[in-house]
Amino acid sequence: MTRPKIQVESACRMFVGGTVSAFEGLSFDVYDNEILCLVGPSGCGKTTLLRCIDGLVPLSAGRILLDGAAVTGPPPRMAMVFQHFGLFPWKTVEANIAYGLRFANVPRPEAASRVARALRLVGLDAFGPAYPYQLSGGMQQRVGLARALAIDPDVLLMDEPFAALDAQTREILQEEMLRILEQERKTIVFVTHSIDEALLLGDRVIVLTHRPGRVRETVTVPYGRPRSLEAMRADPAFGALRARVWNLLRPEIQ
Amino acid sequence: MRPRWARGDAVSTGVPVRRPSDGGASAATVPSAAQRDVQSAAARLRRRRRLHDLTVRAASVCGVLIIWEVGARGISPLLFAPPSRIIAAGAQMVASGELWPYLGLSFRVAAIGMLLGMIVGIASGVLIARVRLLDLSLEPFVIALYSTPMVALIPLVVIWAGFGDGGKIVVIFLFAVFPILLNTYQGVHGVDARLLEVARSFRTTERALWGDVILPSALPFIVAGLRLAVGRALIGMVIADLYTSVSGIGYLIVRYAQNLQIDRLLVPVVILSITGVALVQGLRWLETRIAPWQFAGRDD
Numbered sequence: 294m295t296r297p298k299i300q301v302e303s304a305c306r307m308f309v310g311g312t313v314s315a316f317e318g319l320s321f322d323v324y325d326n327e328i329l330c331l332v333g334p335s336g337c338g339k340t341t342l343l344r345c346i347d348g349l350v351p352l353s354a355g356r357i358l359l360d361g362a363a364v365t366g367p368p369p370r371m372a373m374v375f376q377h378f379g380l381f382p383w384k385t386v387e388a389n390i391a392y393g394l395r396f397a398n399v400p401r402p403e404a405a406s407r408v409a410r411a412l413r414l415v416g417l418d419a420f421g422p423a424y425p426y427q428l429s430g431g432m433q434q435r436v437g438l439a440r441a442l443a444i445d446p447d448v449l450l451m452d453e454p455f456a457a458l459d460a461q462t463r464e465i466l467q468e469e470m471l472r473i474l475e476q477e478r479k480t481i482v483f484v485t486h487s488i489d490e491a492l493l494l495g496d497r498v499i500v501l502t503h504r505p506g507r508v509r510e511t512v513t514v515p516y517g518r519p520r521s522l523e524a525m526r527a528d529p530a531f532g533a534l535r536a537r538v539w540n541l542l543r544p545e546i547q
Numbered sequence: 548m549r550p551r552w553a554r555g556d557a558v559s560t561g562v563p564v565r566r567p568s569d570g571g572a573s574a575a576t577v578p579s580a581a582q583r584d585v586q587s588a589a590a591r592l593r594r595r596r597r598l599h600d601l602t603v604r605a606a607s608v609c610g611v612l613i614i615w616e617v618g619a620r621g622i623s624p625l626l627f628a629p630p631s632r633i634i635a636a637g638a639q640m641v642a643s644g645e646l647w648p649y650l651g652l653s654f655r656v657a658a659i660g661m662l663l664g665m666i667v668g669i670a671s672g673v674l675i676a677r678v679r680l681l682d683l684s685l686e687p688f689v690i691a692l693y694s695t696p697m698v699a700l701i702p703l704v705v706i707w708a709g710f711g712d713g714g715k716i717v718v719i720f721l722f723a724v725f726p727i728l729l730n731t732y733q734g735v736h737g738v739d740a741r742l743l744e745v746a747r748s749f750r751t752t753e754r755a756l757w758g759d760v761i762l763p764s765a766l767p768f769i770v771a772g773l774r775l776a777v778g779r780a781l782i783g784m785v786i787a788d789l790y791t792s793v794s795g796i797g798y799l800i801v802r803y804a805q806n807l808q809i810d811r812l813l814v815p816v817v818i819l820s821i822t823g824v825a826l827v828q829g830l831r832w833l834e835t836r837i838a839p840w841q842f843a844g845r846d847d
Contacts, residue, residue, distance in 0.1 A: 347748055367750050379745035382840035383763040392759070393749040426840035444749070 296361055297322035298448065298480045299346065303355035305505075306341050314353065315341045316506030321499055323448075328474070328481040330491035332538070333501030334546045339484040340376075342506070343452050346482060347373050359448070368448075369397060372441035376453040378433045380425040386436050387412070387421040393444040411439035414473055431462035438470070442477065451483045455490070467493060468522055475519050488538045492531065493522050500538060503545040510541050628810035633817060636810040646799075650818065653795030656712055657784040660719025664776060668724045669769060672731025677761075689732075693725040697783065701790050715787035722783030723776040730772025734765030767838035774830040781823050 305317045315338025323329045331339050344350045346357055348366040357364045359371070372393065380389050390411050394404040412418050415435040425433050434454060441449055455463040467490065474481070485491050491498045498512045514534070516525060525531050612630050619629035628636070640646040675681045675689070701718055708714040742760050751759065788797025796815045803812035835842055 344744075349744060349747055367748050369750060373745075373748045375741070375745060377741055379741060381742060381745075381759065381763070383838070384759075395755070396750040396752065424840065440749075 295325065298325045298360065299323040299482070300358040300361075301342075301346070301355075302358070304342070304345065304352050304357060305354040306338060306345055306350065307353040314338075314505040316501070316504075318505075319355070319501075319507055321508055321511070323480060323482055326478045326480055327496040328483055328494055330483045330485060330495035330498045331501060332485060332488060332491045332498060332542060333506060334503050334542070335486065336504050337501045337506035337545070338504065339486075339501065339506070340452055343373070343450050343482065343484055347371060347450055370444075370446050371448040371450065372444055372446040373450040373452065374434070374437050374441050374454045376456050378425070378430075378437045378457070380433055380436055380440075382425055384424075385421065386417065386423050386425065386428070389425065389436055390440045390443050393440060397444050399444075407443050407445070411443040414442060414476070415439045415469070429462075430458050431466055434458065434466060435469070438473070442473070447480060449479045449481045451481060453484055453486065456486070463490075464522070470494070471518075471520055471522070488535055488542065492534055492538065493520070493525055498538060500541045501545075503547060509545065512538055512541075624809060625807045626809065628813055632810040633813045636808075637814040637817070640811065640814055646814070649795050649799050650815065653784050653788055653797070654822075656715045656787070656795070657719050657780055660716045660783065661723050661776065661780045663716065663720045664723030664727055664780065665773065667720070668727030668772070668776070669731050672728045672769075672772075673735050673765075675728075676732045676735035689725070689728060693729060697721045698786060698790075701786070705791055710792040714791045715784075718787040718791065719780050719783040722786075723780040726775035726779060727769070727772040730768045730775070731765060734768025734772075735761060737768070738764045767834055767841060770830055770834050770837065774827055774834070777826045777830065778823055781819060785819065 299322065301319060301321050301323075304319045306315045307313070308315060315336075319342070321329075331342070333339055341350065345352050346364065348364045348368060348371075359368055381392070384392070387408055390408045391404055394407060399407065408421075409418075412421055415438055417432060417435055417439065420428065420432065425436065428436070434457075437454065455466050458466065471494065483491070483494060492512075492514055495514050498514060500509045500512065501507065502509045512534070515530075616629045616631060619627045619632075624632070637646070675685055697718070700721065704717045704721070705714050708717045738761050742764070743756070746756055746760050785796060785800075788795045789801070793801055796819070799815050800812055803809070
């Protein structure tokens, strides 16, 4: 067994100025090219954990390793997709996607071709010169995804990326994401509060406890790839799996 | 006033403004005939509404001018003047060449004061917002000075800076600087913390942060501050002309008042209000152009 891509070891993060911790004694591994979904009740520090993995916020105790080295700041080959999209409203779609490349020392001609490729990947070829406010929410999050993919990261952190979208758009983007990831294998840590989403997208699902967040159980999703979300939803075994995760989660929700 | 992009002509800039459903983003950029019909109907509706608004405004201006004209004819010319006489007086003053030198004098001083207010206001607004020590120590003073009626300081300014242009510039500067400073401060302070985090996540440098995030998000606030400051600078200009050495526009007004030439007295006043309206509307237009996303979605 090779070394895990990311190792979270007895991680703890206190709330600012408080004595309450968002999560505590939290340990798990993320393997190369897997999609690991984190589900848990609100307030169990999922988003905080993701920010810690990205090196945006320091841990109060414990450590997080990427390829065996401790994360101290945002690593170059890690990119985040935000629940609030996080697009710059004064930049065009193209400029938004090119944003990360400027700090990745990618030469200009290559940056241009990477932006074009990322646009094509998320199906927004025609919208390069548009501004985010001219796009629908779903299209804005495609831009968010394209911006993260453009720097060609090893690790993609996704913080409830589809939570702000309506139900139909969410389903379409879930399928799109799977399609894209067939082409570009990445290691993904995906935070969601939707059990369905976690099971449909993830290879493994970690259920977290209520504050302070700890691993309650890790569920392996017994579906291979490529996946058909429709077929999965129709499978009776999927219903049983979902009931199992729900029963793990229910006592944690207050 | 609705911004230009909202009037449906952004299509001509090559930017697709329609929002196709998420299922077929790439296929949906070519509108079908039915969609084009809907679009042109919507454009016609917008045009009609714009025409309607414009007509109401023009009618209101005309109505007020007519009432003024008719009403003022019944009043002694020593007390009031109708628009027609003001226009005639204005034409005479332009022809005799007495108007522009006085106006030029005042506007030049106002421009210098406003420019200084801009430089100092923007620079110190940015500094106070970004340096915590300055923020904590200076904020009460800034607010106190903003709330102080600047007219009260004019005698002091005259003692320090004299009756001449120097004193006038300081007065106009004091009128203009605080709205710019406060708006800049709020703009820089109010930068979306989430966007700062996005930038950090993508490994921004501290320097790039300014051009990418801080200044673009503060810019609409700064322009709004300029809009407020322009009005105050014009007030400061007239007050400076009346309360320091009487010159420029102030001199014109005082002289014609003493001669009871009300039509001539009102010429610089009308020019001032037209200037104010033009500058404020121009800056308002600029606001919608530099930050169109703040005005997005109003039609939906």
